Amino acid sequence: MKKPLRYAIIGSGAAGTEAACQLRLRDPESEITVITASKLQFISRYDLPRVFEGVDDWRELLVYPPEFYEDNRITVRRNTWVAGVNPRENKLNFRHKEEMSYDKLLVASGGGGYMPEALREFLPYMNPFSTFSNAARLRDSLGKKGKVLMLGSDMVGLDLARYLTSAGHDVTVYANELLFWPHEIKPEDTAPYVKALETMGIKVVFGRKPVAVEPVNSSSKAGKYTRRLVFEKGKAELANVVMPFYGLMPALDFMIGANVDIERGLLVNPELKTTNDRIWAAGDVCQIWSPEENRYSFYYGWNNVKEMGHLAAHNMTGDNREIKTAQTNELKITKKGELHSPYWEHD
Numbered sequence: 001m002k003k004p005l006r007y008a009i010i011g012s013g014a015a016g017t018e019a020a021c022q023l024r025l026r027d028p029e030s031e032i033t034v035i036t037a038s039k040l041q042f043i044s045r046y047d048l049p050r051v052f053e054g055v056d057d058w059r060e061l062l063v064y065p066p067e068f069y070e071d072n073r074i075t076v077r078r079n080t081w082v083a084g085v086n087p088r089e090n091k092l093n094f095r096h097k098e099e100m101s102y103d104k105l106l107v108a109s110g111g112g113g114y115m116p117e118a119l120r121e122f123l124p125y126m127n128p129f130s131t132f133s134n135a136a137r138l139r140d141s142l143g144k145k146g147k148v149l150m151l152g153s154d155m156v157g158l159d160l161a162r163y164l165t166s167a168g169h170d171v172t173v174y175a176n177e178l179l180f181w182p183h184e185i186k187p188e189d190t191a192p193y194v195k196a197l198e199t200m201g202i203k204v205v206f207g208r209k210p211v212a213v214e215p216v217n218s219s220s221k222a223g224k225y226t227r228r229l230v231f232e233k234g235k236a237e238l239a240n241v242v243m244p245f246y247g248l249m250p251a252l253d254f255m256i257g258a259n260v261d262i263e264r265g266l267l268v269n270p271e272l273k274t275t276n277d278r279i280w281a282a283g284d285v286c287q288i289w290s291p292e293e294n295r296y297s298f299y300y301g302w303n304n305v306k307e308m309g310h311l312a313a314h315n316m317t318g319d320n321r322e323i324k325t326a327q328t329n330e331l332k333i334t335k336k337g338e339l340h341s342p343y344w345e346h347d
């Protein structure tokens, strides 16, 4: 009898989970293991702002109930960090020193927020927004009508900003060249898009460079505020929360030494295969060769990421499908004069 193939997937986000579901459909006898650093099962990050609509229990945000994984014989190893990949022996090395063999590997490890070197030491005084506990902490720090200062601010930040203003909070964006990232908008073309943000109640300030974030004592003159944002020049600003949004950095440290090509992301062909015959990549971690653009590009957003997981699973099971690399993904302004990005669309 043929031995079932062992598929390993690093990452339980939209890309990794979609791939696991497709692999189960296409190879019913296989062993599928999803390895994730996350403590919880797959929660869509796009749904995190629902904490501002009263969602108080992470179970309400699970994309699939726990029994789904059991029913589909998908093993999810949570709170497990991959520290390295050994391509000669086809093994994953976990941070806790265990090894795991695979026949085929999908890397869907996504990315984390990029932080400029000069601001890294102030991270403990800033609020991240990538997990349910981050989101709940943010809501608690803001109370009924809080004040948020956003640094950057990319489309992930602006996605959150629109939920925050709808929930009655005060949001100011200290913009730099990463405003609207990954959309590439020339500085001379930003005015209508900035106006659209202002229509949505988001204040945008240009030309002020943040250099430090400090904690302040809320019983002092600062009143209810607990953070001070210091700029290179001019008066500091007080707020409840300071949040960085400087674009995403692919999470792939553990792939160094895995004998695959890396630029900023994991380099793959339009079939999502790396330079190693047994390794594919999908989602925010990979940079895909675009014949139209004659370069490797990232393809962000829920629809792209999910499609990559789908397609990678097909190709890992014998297909030769190519991802559509000719895309426009334009930033738009709605009839109501508000901003709309295709990167905000999700199911």
Ligand SMILES: Cc1cc2nc3c(=O)[nH]c(=O)nc-3n(C[C@H](O)[C@H](O)[C@H](O)COP(=O)(O)OP(=O)(O)OC[C@H]3O[C@@H](n4cnc5c(N)ncnc54)[C@H](O)[C@@H]3O)c2cc1C
Pocket (backbone or CB within 6 Å): 010, 011, 012, 013, 014, 015, 016, 035, 036, 037, 038, 045, 046, 048, 049, 080, 081, 082, 083, 108, 109, 110, 111, 129, 130, 155, 156, 159, 160, 251, 254, 282, 283, 284, 285, 300, 301, 302, 305, 343, 344, 345
């Ligand atoms: C609030 C919010 C709003 C967003 N809105 C937008 C938006 O509007 N538009 C947009 O383009 N993007 C948005 N994003 C980004 C969005 O999360 C991604 O585009 C998409 O979810 C990426 O999916 P992914 O499966 O590639 O990776 P992720 O969802 O990031 O999943 C990565 C997985 O890999 C795991 N992992 C990483 N490293 C390791 C390791 N070493 N060992 C084990 N496991 C590991 C993680 O635990 C996680 O399970 C948003 C993100 C947030 C937080």
